[in-house]
Amino acid sequence: MAQAILAGGCFWCTEAVFRDVIGVSQVESGYIGGTLADPTYKQVCSGTTGHAEAIRVTFDPEVIHYGQLLDIFFATHDPTQLNRQGNDVGTQYRSALFPLDDAQREEAEAAIARAQAERDAPIVTTLEPVAEWYPAEDYHQEYWEGEGQRNPYCMAVIPPKLMKLRKSFANRVKA
Template sequence: MAEAILAGGCFWCTEAVLRDVNGVSGVESGYIGGTVPNPTYKQVCSGTTGHAEGIRVTFDDAVIDYATLLDVFFVIHDPTTLNRQGNDVGTQYRSALFPLDDAQRAQAEAAIARNASHWPAPIVTTIEGPATWYPAEDYHQEYWEGEGQRNPYCLAVIPPKLNKLRKSFADRVKA
């Protein structure tokens, strides 16, 4: 098993999509890249901690490798908007990769270059770290499977992201 830490806007939305990818066995929402130890959701939402809302993905690299996981990531969010995803604005919603070792860092650089031609504007995704991971509060975990399917924001944002996944990576979606 391997891990990846990605930030692509609202963690509820990226978590929901990555859970549907073959080879992904777990996705945890959390905070990374800031200066405040053990931040709370309220603190991160204030935009003053420097943290991004992120997800820690556990995956079987014999089923899906890190490079392919990054290609999925670049399809399911807009990596060309600085500190913004849709209506979510602030550094906590930035597009960022947090490689866990030098090999992931090299693959992150390659993924940005590889995916650049798919977008009409330059990719602004940052490569950050090393940084400390802080799991989000329990109520944020598996949000889409519970409260999220009654949340108008999630209903507006997550299904289009799931459709992008299914359209671009049909062979990578869980049955």
């Protein structure tokens, strides 16, 4: 098993997408890249800690490789928006990758180039050094499967992402 850390806006939204990907065994929402030890959701949402809302994806590289995960990542959020995704605004919603080693860094650079070739607007996704990972509070984990389907924000944002996943990566989606 391998892991990837991705930040693409609201972690509820990115978690929902990657839970549906074949070869992914776990997706954990959390915080990374900031200065405060053991931050809370409220602290991260303030935009003052430097953390990004992110997901840590555990996957089987024999089934799906890191570069394929990144292609899904770039297709299911807007990597051209600086420090925002839709109505979520602030550095905590930045588009960022946290490569865990040199091989992931090279794959990330290649994935950014592939994503840029498909767009006119510049990709603003950052490559950031891996930092301390802080799991989000329990109520954020598997949010879409529970509370999220009663949350108007999630109902507006997540289904279009899931439709994009199913349309563009049909061979990568769990039944």
